[in-house]
Amino acid sequence: MSYKQRQQFEFQDGYTEQQQAQYTKYLTKLKSEFEKRWCTQAKFSIEFSELEPIKTLGTGAFGRVMLLRHNKTNKFYAMKVLEKEKIIKLKQLDHTFYEKRILEAIRFPFTVSMEFSFKDNSYVYFIMPFVPGGEMFTHLRKLGKFEEPLAKFYASQVILALEYLHFCNLVYRDLKPENILIDKNGYLKIADFGFCKVLQGRTWTLCGTPEYLAPELILSKGYGFSVDWWSFGVLLYEMNAGYPPFYANEPMKTYEKIVAGKYRCPSSFNSDLRDLVRNILQVDISKRYGVMRNGVLDYKNHKWFKGIEWDAILNCRIQPPYVPKFIAPSDTSNFERYNEEPILPASYCRYESEFIDF
Numbered sequence: 538m539s540y541k542q543r544q545q546f547e548f549q550d551g552y553t554e555q556q557q558a559q560y561t562k563y564l565t566k567l568k569s570e571f572e573k574r575w576c577t578q579a580k581f582s583i584e585f586s587e588l589e590p591i592k593t594l595g596t597g598a599f600g601r602v603m604l605l606r607h608n609k610t611n612k613f614y615a616m617k618v619l620e621k622e623k624i625i626k627l628k629q630l631d632h633t634f635y636e637k638r639i640l641e642a643i644r645f646p647f648t649v650s651m652e653f654s655f656k657d658n659s660y661v662y663f664i665m666p667f668v669p670g671g672e673m674f675t676h677l678r679k680l681g682k683f684e685e686p687l688a689k690f691y692a693s694q695v696i697l698a699l700e701y702l703h704f705c706n707l708v709y710r711d712l713k714p715e716n717i718l719i720d721k722n723g724y725l726k727i728a729d730f731g732f733c734k735v736l737q738g739r740t741w742t743l744c745g746t747p748e749y750l751a752p753e754l755i756l757s758k759g760y761g762f763s764v765d766w767w768s769f770g771v772l773l774y775e776m777n778a779g780y781p782p783f784y785a786n787e788p789m790k791t792y793e794k795i796v797a798g799k800y801r802c803p804s805s806f807n808s809d810l811r812d813l814v815r816n817i818l819q820v821d822i823s824k825r826y827g828v829m830r831n832g833v834l835d836y837k838n839h840k841w842f843k844g845i846e847w848d849a850i851l852n853c854r855i856q857p858p859y860v861p862k863f864i865a866p867s868d869t870s871n872f873e874r875y876n877e878e879p880i881l882p883a884s885y886c887r888y889e890s891e892f893i894d895f
């Protein structure tokens with residue numbers, strides 16, 4: 538759908554059923570494009586040797602993410618470097634394979650996607666556009682908490698992104714401020730599809746981050762898209778409070794609090810925000826916003842989002858309340874510093890058969 542067509546159903550406040558029906562047509566088109574890419578092998582027009590590593594932007598359990606420069610175009614990219622051996626030892630082969638295919642197939646304004654991917658004797662490499670504003674986590678810790686207009690601005694984009702992913706049958710499973718990046722225009726890009734998968738029916742895998750886990754996931758019940766909405770509730774709370782709703786020194790104690798569903802809102806939360814949080818952090822999934830009969834419309838029409846123009850947000854036509862500072866396309870000042878380690882592939886191919894489809 539073109540920019541012009543999308544503009545037609547912009548509306549001042551809330552979202553009517555007709556608007557949602559129109560939007561569903563747009564999502565249906567995005568989904569069929571997702572499915573087409575899902576079934577086609579991606580082709581890349583550049584050589585790995587044309588990419589020059591500059592510095593580390595982040596680290597994780599299986600490898601690191603580095604800033605890269607493409608020497609022919611002078612464009613900058615972020616490259617997730619994953620060590621095959623670690624993936625095998627930590628039993629993440631399926632998750633990593635899904636991560637690659639999902640990154641190749643998704644296209645939405647508020648998610649990252651794959652530009653190129655490569656593999657060598659020891660590593661697999663996922664190359665995405667560089668998102669220079671850094672993690673939401675860094676800004677949240679720096680600012681303490683977000684002012685309400687900023688929290689609303691970010692929350693509305695996360696809702697649209699989850700709506701898109703779920704529409705494509707993708708459950709994300711790792712929503713948290715570390716995985717949400719801020720682009721140069723001040724809008725969000727959700728990164729890290731390491732736990733994302735295509736979901737038909739229910740799944741049982743225990744994965745995610747302790748403070749953000751949904752009760753049904755902790756209790757090893759089969760679960761579905763509801764877990765992402767729970768994590769969204771935790772995120773919404775954390776953006777507005779500066780700390781998460783369920784927290785303890787040990788994960789086990791955190792889990793006890795989560796399954797009990799008991800938390801307190803800081804006095805700074807107004808009644809609309811309290812009401813919204815209460816409707817999301819529902820242990821009983823039949824009462825949780827996002828998975829009830831009205832689906833995402835429960836969010837789009839909630840009082841706390843009064844004044845949010847959902848289609849204008851989608852089209853990035855709202856002036857962001859906050860834009861991270863950055864001076865050049867290769868500026869990494871919004872990222873923490875990490876020790877650099879050389880990438881040294883082995884002289885023979887490791888785990889060749891396991892990674893044959895990568």
Ligand SMILES: Nc1ncnc2c1ncn2[C@@H]1O[C@H](COP(=O)(O)OP(=O)(O)O)[C@@H](O)[C@H]1O
Nearest residue numbers: 595597598602615665666667668715728729731
């Ligand atoms: N496209 C990107 N642009 C800029 N930084 C990124 C990008 N992708 C990831 N990062 C940085 O690298 C970190 C780790 O990447 P992520 O995909 O979350 O890996 P992990 O699975 O190890 O958590 C992120 O939290 C972020 O700081």
Ligand SMILES: [Mg+2]
Nearest residue numbers: 597715716729
């Ligand atoms: Mg991550």
